[in-house]
Amino acid sequence: MxxxxxxxxxxxxxxxxxxxxxxxxxxxxxxxxxxxxxxxxxxxxxxxxxxxxxxxxxxxxxxxxxxxxxxxxxxxxxxxxxxxxxxxxxxxxxxxxxxxxxxxxxxxxxxxxxxxxxxxxxxxxxxxxxxxxxxxxxxxxxxxxxxxxxxxxxxxxxxxxxxxxxxAGDNYHRVAEIIQSGVLGKIHTVRLWKTGGTSGLGFPANETPPKTLDWNMWLGPAPYAEYTPVKCHGTYRSFFDYSGGVFADFWCHIADIMYMSVHPKGLSSIDARGEVPNDGIADTPKWIDVDFKFKDLDVFWTTTPPKVPGAEKMGIGAHFEGEKGTLTCDYENRVVSIGNETTNDVPEVPKTISRSPGHQRNFLDSVKSRQQPESNLEYAREMTLPMHLALISFRLKRKLQWDSVKEEFVNDPVANFLLSREYRSPWSLPVY
CATH class of the missing domain: 3.40.50.720 (NAD(P)-binding Rossmann-like Domain)
Incomplete structure (x- = not known):
C-alpha cells in the first residue's frame, strides 16, 4: 500500500x-x-x-x-x-x-x-x-x-x-427507560438468575494433543496442564484455570440490564454459596447463589429462578423490585406490575434512550468517530467486577467484605491474592 x-x-x-x-x-x-x-x-x-x-x-x-x-x-x-x-x-x-x-x-x-x-x-x-x-x-x-x-x-x-x-436490543433499552422513569418507585432489590451449571465431564485420561493443535499456545498464560479434549474447545469454561463456568459465561448478559437500569454503586459485601460437580474433573460451580450488598440496593443471584410471577418460564432473567411496582425481564420479554395491573409496557413512559444501530455497527461507528460505544470497556469492567468477586467468595466458602474505593477486600490478604494470578512464562501482564 x-x-x-x-x-x-x-x-x-x-x-x-x-x-x-x-x-x-x-x-x-x-x-x-x-x-x-x-x-x-x-x-x-x-x-x-x-x-x-x-x-x-x-x-x-x-x-x-x-x-x-x-x-x-x-x-x-x-x-x-x-x-x-x-x-x-x-x-x-x-x-x-x-x-x-x-x-x-x-x-x-x-x-x-x-x-x-x-x-x-x-x-x-x-x-x-x-x-x-x-x-x-x-x-x-x-x-x-x-x-x-x-x-x-x-x-x-x-x-x-x-x-x-x-x-443493543430494544428490550433492554426499554426496560432501562421504564425503571429510570420512576414509575416503579425507588428500586431496592434486584434478583438475577441463570439456570444450569457445570457438569463434571467424567474422568478422561490425558492424551497427546492433536498435531493440528498448538496446545502450549492454547494454554498461554494459564498454568501448564496435560491435554485432554474436555479442557479445550467447547468445555474449557468448566475449569477455573481458564474461566468461571456457566456463571462467568452468563453473568454479563443479565447483570448488564441491571447496570443499564440502576447503575449500582458502593458494593460492600459478597456472600456466595454453591457446589462443584462430584462426577468428574470439572471444578467450576455446579450451582451458585450469591448475595451482594450495594449502597441502597440488595442484589441476589440464584441458579434457580426466584419465586416471582413469570420467572419460572425464564431460564435467565432479572427481577426489579421497587417501592411502587416490579419488572421482570429476560432478553426479549418484560412484565411490569404496578398495583393490580400487569402489562408488558408503560406507554406513558417516553422513549428517552437512543437505540443502537446494532452491536457491531455501533462498534464500527465508534472506530470512525473515536467515541466509545455502548458496551465500552469502562462500563464493562464495572459490570463484570461483581462476578469475579463472587467466584472468589465461592472458592473460599465465606462471606467477603469489599472496599469499592480501594478496590480490595477488607483485611483479607487471602482473598486479595485471588484478585490476580501470576502468568506462566514467558507471558506477563503489563504494568502501567
Missing amino acids: NEKLKINRRHFVKTAGIGLAGFPLIANAFTRVAPSDKIRVAHIGTGNMGGAHIRWFAGFPDVETVALCDVDEVRLGKARELLVSRKSSANPDLYSDFRRIIDRKDIDVITCATPDHWHALVAIMAFESGKDVYGEKPLSFSVKEGKVMLESLKKNDRIFQLGTQIH
Missing part, C-alpha cells in the same frame, strides 16, 4: 464516523466503499463465537477482513472457508500466533474470541499496537486484568466493545 493510500484510509477511519454519528445506519446503505476507506479487521480465535465474528463483520461493506488466527489448524481452515463463502473476494492471511497480527501496522481492528484466559492479554497487546478491539465476554479472567485493560485503553486512546450483543 503506498503512503498516500495509508494516509487516506487512516484519515477516513478517524473522521468519517463523525458525520455519521447521528445517523449510523447510513453506513449500511453503502453498496460500494473505496478500498482506502475500509476498516481492516483481523479475527483472533475462530471457533463458535469467532465464526459469528467472521459472519457479522463480513456483512459490512466498509469492512475488509484481512487476517484470521487460530491455534487449531482445522478451525483456521474452516474459518477461511466461511469467510470466502460470505465474501468471495476475501483472501485473508492465516496465522497460528496472534502476535503476527499484532505486529502488522495495516490492521485497524481485531476481534477476540479466544478462551477467557486470553481475553485481556490479546486486547492489551492490540491497544499497545494502535488497534481497536471487539472482545468477547467475559471481559477478563481476573479483576487485575480488567484494571490493566482499562489503563492500557486510556493510555493508548483506543476503542473497545464487549461482545454483549443483547445490550
Whole structure:
C-alpha cells in the first residue's frame, strides 16, 4: 500500500464516523466503499463465537477482513472457508500466533474470541499496537486484568466493545427507560438468575494433543496442564484455570440490564454459596447463589429462578423490585406490575434512550468517530467486577467484605491474592 493510500484510509477511519454519528445506519446503505476507506479487521480465535465474528463483520461493506488466527489448524481452515463463502473476494492471511497480527501496522481492528484466559492479554497487546478491539465476554479472567485493560485503553486512546450483543436490543433499552422513569418507585432489590451449571465431564485420561493443535499456545498464560479434549474447545469454561463456568459465561448478559437500569454503586459485601460437580474433573460451580450488598440496593443471584410471577418460564432473567411496582425481564420479554395491573409496557413512559444501530455497527461507528460505544470497556469492567468477586467468595466458602474505593477486600490478604494470578512464562501482564 503506498503512503498516500495509508494516509487516506487512516484519515477516513478517524473522521468519517463523525458525520455519521447521528445517523449510523447510513453506513449500511453503502453498496460500494473505496478500498482506502475500509476498516481492516483481523479475527483472533475462530471457533463458535469467532465464526459469528467472521459472519457479522463480513456483512459490512466498509469492512475488509484481512487476517484470521487460530491455534487449531482445522478451525483456521474452516474459518477461511466461511469467510470466502460470505465474501468471495476475501483472501485473508492465516496465522497460528496472534502476535503476527499484532505486529502488522495495516490492521485497524481485531476481534477476540479466544478462551477467557486470553481475553485481556490479546486486547492489551492490540491497544499497545494502535488497534481497536471487539472482545468477547467475559471481559477478563481476573479483576487485575480488567484494571490493566482499562489503563492500557486510556493510555493508548483506543476503542473497545464487549461482545454483549443483547445490550443493543430494544428490550433492554426499554426496560432501562421504564425503571429510570420512576414509575416503579425507588428500586431496592434486584434478583438475577441463570439456570444450569457445570457438569463434571467424567474422568478422561490425558492424551497427546492433536498435531493440528498448538496446545502450549492454547494454554498461554494459564498454568501448564496435560491435554485432554474436555479442557479445550467447547468445555474449557468448566475449569477455573481458564474461566468461571456457566456463571462467568452468563453473568454479563443479565447483570448488564441491571447496570443499564440502576447503575449500582458502593458494593460492600459478597456472600456466595454453591457446589462443584462430584462426577468428574470439572471444578467450576455446579450451582451458585450469591448475595451482594450495594449502597441502597440488595442484589441476589440464584441458579434457580426466584419465586416471582413469570420467572419460572425464564431460564435467565432479572427481577426489579421497587417501592411502587416490579419488572421482570429476560432478553426479549418484560412484565411490569404496578398495583393490580400487569402489562408488558408503560406507554406513558417516553422513549428517552437512543437505540443502537446494532452491536457491531455501533462498534464500527465508534472506530470512525473515536467515541466509545455502548458496551465500552469502562462500563464493562464495572459490570463484570461483581462476578469475579463472587467466584472468589465461592472458592473460599465465606462471606467477603469489599472496599469499592480501594478496590480490595477488607483485611483479607487471602482473598486479595485471588484478585490476580501470576502468568506462566514467558507471558506477563503489563504494568502501567
